[in-house]
Amino acid sequence: MRRENGVEIDEFDADELRQLEPSLSRDYVRGVLVRENGHTSNPLKLVERLLEHFLRSGGEVVRARAHGFRFDGRGLTAIQTDTGDLAADAAIVCAGAYSKPLAASLGDRVPLETERGYHLMIADPEVMPRIPTADADGKFVATPMATGLRFAGTVELAGLAAPPDWRRAHILLAQGRKMLPGLAASHPEERISVWMGHRPSLPDSLPVLGPSRASPDVVYAFGHGHVGMTAAPMTGKLVADLVTGRPPSIDIAPFAPGRFG
């Protein structure tokens, strides 16, 4: 399917795989390299740099929890928040897995769910793959990060409120040690860190992009599931088009908020 869609891939047998990535276990007998794949070695820094750019361009950050919208006869007048109303003539709902009640307040019922996922980091690892390396069976990825080695993946369907189940993060460590036998059999606690995040997901794996039922002044941009970072630049462009009234550069009908009826 990748080839059919113009993605260049190279396939490797066990010997080639070992030459490409000597840290991998010899249990792996086949590999696929996606040469054009990119990754960020520090997502926090990436977001901080984007924020700096936004502020330099005249943007302002207000920390508040949005819970609704006010309209008059002509359109949007304010976003309702826990710190009072914020005057606005346009708004974007991009609250990730938390977007559902905001969309409902605008008359859109979207079957948004959280696909919770975990990561486990080892600081100063004994070995690291040179590039992000996925185990297709285990459904996890080992990624060399600026701050260490990150094992990430898995899907847990447990809603927004349940506390993290850290056993799931530690399973990644057990699998990662099998993938990279050069890692120590145990690590001191201070070198291990864990994280749980919410992937905002829809049943058809497509995001929700487009104007709300209540008003074109409020635009949706959520539901990017497993690829929210990858898809963000394109979504950003489309949302800018929608808010400024330009025709979007691609057909956004497949992402329509009303597609679930």
Ligand SMILES: Cc1cc2nc3c(=O)[nH]c(=O)nc-3n(C[C@H](O)[C@H](O)[C@H](O)COP(=O)(O)OP(=O)(O)OC[C@H]3O[C@@H](n4cnc5c(N)ncnc54)[C@H](O)[C@@H]3O)c2cc1C
């Ligand atoms: C383990 C794991 C690995 C992943 N790996 C990748 C990957 O390799 N590549 C990739 O592209 N994607 C990956 N993702 C998916 C990616 O993280 C998400 O798709 C992305 O973060 C979604 O971005 P978002 O801005 O829509 O939502 P979020 O990042 O969840 O941001 C939503 C923001 O809205 C705020 N908010 C919520 N409610 C309100 C409210 N009522 N009022 C105001 N603000 C509110 C929240 O505080 C938050 O800041 C991964 C996810 C996980 C969990």
